Amino acid sequence: MFKAIAKGLSITFKHMLPGHSTTVQYPSVKLQVSDRFRGLHRLVPTQDREKCVACYLCPTVCPAKCITVESAENDKGEKYPKVYKIDLLRCIFCGYCVEACPVEALEMTGAYELANFKRDDFEFTKERLLK
Template identity: 45%
Template structure:
């Protein structure tokens, strides 16, 4: 089958962009006039008022603790293994009774993609992705969350998708 080529000719006259510019300005003016009556519905006074986040929102991490203040983490090594961004650093240790615990547990929030896989893979549900999203810092070093800082996080955890409940109810 032979390929056919269709030759398109350009218009001979010079095109003017005045019509496109005026239609764009008319659209902007229409939006300006339509939204003048209900501006208060669209404006949020941010520090005082905040939007309701989705229950599945993924923000900074939270390390769950036991009642005596020890982290729930058993240093199994699944979270750094499953992490696609390679942002979790874990050095395991063991006490006299044979209980495993993390000596070093750090999450680099700059590298983290907030996928929630660390939360899903944790066998003891020690690490959770929280609802906190206001994480402004002055230096890059403050975005590396160590074990103490993760245990001090008090914001609630997020609800991730459960494969047993595909509708999310």
């Protein structure tokens, strides 16, 4: 019993030493996220338009049903999303939409500061996702 208590206290004292803390002074020091972190969504642009072909795979595979896509056709007959919205209040950041995209038009960034003051700011339109 004494051995277990001593082991627990040694771990506690080790974490009290400088250089072993896990606390980050958040506003001034940003966290480093991994490459596989699933943060805010982003539509990948090309030279003249977005890369999305409005195939409806992302809203189909989304378990939270937070993606809305309405398609249209341009002069060449190519489909593009006339409306593309993601409701972040419903999104669970699972990444299924990114995996399902056949043309890799959607990606997840490392942005994790998503706080807003109004509910409307959590609805990301195509224009906001292209930034």
